[in-house]
Amino acid sequence: MATTKKTATKKVAKKAAPSLKFNTAWEYAPALEGTSHVTIAPQYELFIDGKFVKPESGKYFNTINPATEANLSSIAEANAADVDKAVKAARKAYNGAWGKMSGAERAKYIFRISRMIQEKARELCVIETLDGGKPIRESRDIDIPLAANHFFYYAGWADKLDYAFPNRKPTSLGVAGQIIPWNFPLLMAAWKIAPALATGNTVVLKPAETTPLTALKLAEIIQECDLPPGVVNILTGAGATGAALVQHNDINKIAFTGSTEVGKLIQQACAGSSKKLTLELGGKAANIIFEDAPLDQAVEGIINGIFFNQGHVCCAGSRLFVQESVYKTVLRKLKDRMATLIVGNPLDKNTDIGAINSKQQLDTIHKYITIGKKEGAEMYQTDINLPRKGFYCKPTLFTDVAQSSRIAQEEIFGPVLTVQTFRTEDEVIEKANNTPYGLSAGVWTDKGSKIFNLTTKIRAGVVWANTYNKFDPTSPFGGYKESGYGREGGLQGLAGYLHI
Amino acid sequence: MSERSIVRPDFRHSPSIDQVGAEERAARFTKRSIKKESKLQGLHLALSMIDLTTLEGKDTPGKVKQLCYKAMHPHDALEGLPTVAAVCVFPSMVGIAKKALEGSKIKVASVATAFPSGQSTRDVKLRDTKYAVAEGADEVDMVISRGKFLAGEYNFVFDEIAAIKEACGNARLKVILETGELGSLDKVRRASDIAMHAGADFIKTSTGKIQPAATMPVTLVMLEAIRDFYYETGIQIGMKPAGGISKSKAALHYLVMLNEVLGADWMTNEWFRFGASSLANDVLMQLAKEATGRYQSADYFSID
Amino acid sequence: MSTNRLSILKTYKLYIGGQFPRTESGRSYKATNSKGDHLANMCWGSKKDVRDAIVSARAAWKGWSARAAFNRGQILYRIAEMLEGRSEQFVSELVSMDVTAQDAKEEVQDSIDRLVYYAGWCDKYQQVFGTVNPVASSHFNFSVPESTGVVGIVSKEASPLLSLVSLIAPAIAGGNTVVVIPSYSKPLAAISFAEVINDSDVPGGVINIITGKATELAPALAEHMDVNALVLGNESDELDKDAILKGTHNLKRIVAYHEINWKTEQGQSPYFILDLQETKTTWHPIENIGGAGAKY
Structure with a gap:
């Protein structure tokens, strides 16, 4: 123990340049989640009409673990003929057992799915992490519980639809074609399937080609739940499979989550048809920090905003706006916080940032990092070693970013944050809205009236005030503009699956 | 005191804290999974940071002596254990503890200033402090006047701490905020700022006599206050959560928080303490489990 | 006083940004009825007129969407008042466009009533369609409908005044601003309606009306990147649907009301307002939720 005098000397010596040292005193030993309870078959078929069937295409593709690049399983690739089979099965189920079933009975099936997901949560979260690269902490604490909760929430709506839309007797649409992305594979499947079933539709769902496994596990759960055959069909495949689904004539509804670019193609493909369409697309959200914000919590909000799920989040807070007077403080706090982020094996319970979902996505992120540097922005990355095998990216900040910069305008979909400063409310509102996107935004201030000024004027579907990246089955999610x-979510999430 | 000039900012302007965000952040530290060698290291560190405490009306010289022995010899059946950091007692027991700990590096800490309520005059508090120091206390754990603080009389609180600090002489001053009586994290932050600016060497959550005592979110807010103060002044301040931390797992969570908020320079008992009476035995049981591979029974660990 | 006084013919112009300009193209077309009577020379609006109207609508949107809902309601009601006062003019105009006297009278009355109906909704649909969402965390969460922005509207020939009113009213009740292409063949009432609007405290640019050929003008609306939504209230076979829908490069919200008969009960509901709304969901933490006392 030091004496007071020694302490005093130390204090004076410190005065020169205070800085904190992280990751040197105590490193955490690897704490790997077990995988012995997990079953991944060497090959998966298409789930059509309640059965796993070989694809008409005869083709299979591999799904890999992006953290190790190791092959996980061989997956059937559905072609137009397979899509047709699945749609016919869905139509048959819609015209048959499912369409005639009472809402109360439908609800029980959906509740069952929710319970079964909870029972198999540990296996599902490990598979989600293996197939997609996300940290086990997130798949365990966020993805899988939210997926189960989503089914549970919508199950309860099935026999109460008349209460949702005043003065209306809503009716189901028919067969829904659903296409989901790779960033939240099971959760997105839940967001699509749960409301579709609750409203009495039948479903053909296509998971993303890099993350098909949990959707196929969900198919097994659906089988185990004794859902009538054809109510849910799951077709694996890539863009061509999705296109075949979108173009199929006997589909009443398309629900798509993915890029704005593909969303526009789908809108055009559905043009002139009677298909009802909902699209949940890209974003470039502003996360706005005022000088009177609770700064330490705001910094945590910035971290959750951009580094959650490796930044593979359409509503990621990828454009940080900090009021000039606290810019230095916020940046310092942010860098200190970034220094404690653990990047590595997604199966390690201590990992904060896992693997980038695919080689292709990693290339995209690297492309933008190069662009950012070329555009003259200053880059900051944490000083860490990345695993040698697998697809990883260091948490990255760009400061001195211009509003016109491509990295501040285009969706990067990775752990890359741009930082800009502002002086006044009007200025930051204008900059925040100066984007073709309008999915989400964050506002941090201790002043209530300022929050409401911002939340009213920002053109975005979800506004988090003094928090960020929160999701709940009861809370509607979706965008403005492009x-x-x-x-999706909440009472509002029913509307896309009903004639009202 | 000479090296630290007194600055008195407007404490009404301490940064605001969002409670829900602070709770979420605190909860996230508990998601760290501390295994194998890092667990062993953490448990050793935790043991070395304990202020072994007895603050009962029924304390006897005999009990204090036993506690001091425990402090020096936590569990002789296990080799290579550190001692605890300090023994914490009432002023009347300081002399006994000082004698019992002679020859060890363990500090004697004394509560003072009309502990635990602080409901007395400045004069009595100063004499209480001086008495403890005269008896040989290396560290003084004072309580702030919560009534004055809650009434917004920040200058009163500031001056009182500064006066006690002066009375401490060479003894290090730990300032107990009694966060369980402050009512909000904003107030915890404000009290932390007042204490540090007024001359605290440590800030401490609780007396242990009021519930809630130490919690993760409260400690987080105080650690962040220490961090901001350090960046502002270059002066390092210690942290002592006290009361309610009785399990090893909880202690490891606090250390994770310390490790990730203040970093390596604070990961020693010079700058971090656990105010606890029953934590030591739980840490010892965990260490014995790590050494033997068997889960332990309390029957094999002395209760002092 | 002469009894053989020469009557004054009305010049029908466009309505853009609260002004009545002639089309920048200088073009006009003859509006006639089935008997071949020459009713008026209408502006044959151009794509440039549409673009100007969109600029006006965008400029007006900020203020209009931020108006108190109650105030929007009063303004809609004011339009109804003004229309009531000019009923006879509209009846005779409709009659000149082949509507029977009885139908014309009913159509004008229905149009007035429809405006009153939506005037009432201005400050109520948010309460009916907004939600407070009981999220499973310490957050207050609510969703409110908000205007989509600038809306392009294509109206139809049948019941030319009532169709127009039925399409415009829910859009502006919901805080949107509009660029409207009225029926080519029966355009008179649209421009007279613009005069009513202009006298009704409706800020300039909130409603813009461009007469001309929908086949030419609707694609200009569809292609424009600053139009947020497109309402197709025209006859279903009138436009090349694909061309219009494919012209939308900015993910326009597209609503088609081809089949709706505005004369029936089906012709009015708050769901028409909802079709041109976005849902905004706001989250904020709540201290100390889920139990009494401090749990920090």
């Missing part, structure tokens, strides 16, 4: 239309 971030898409329609809402």
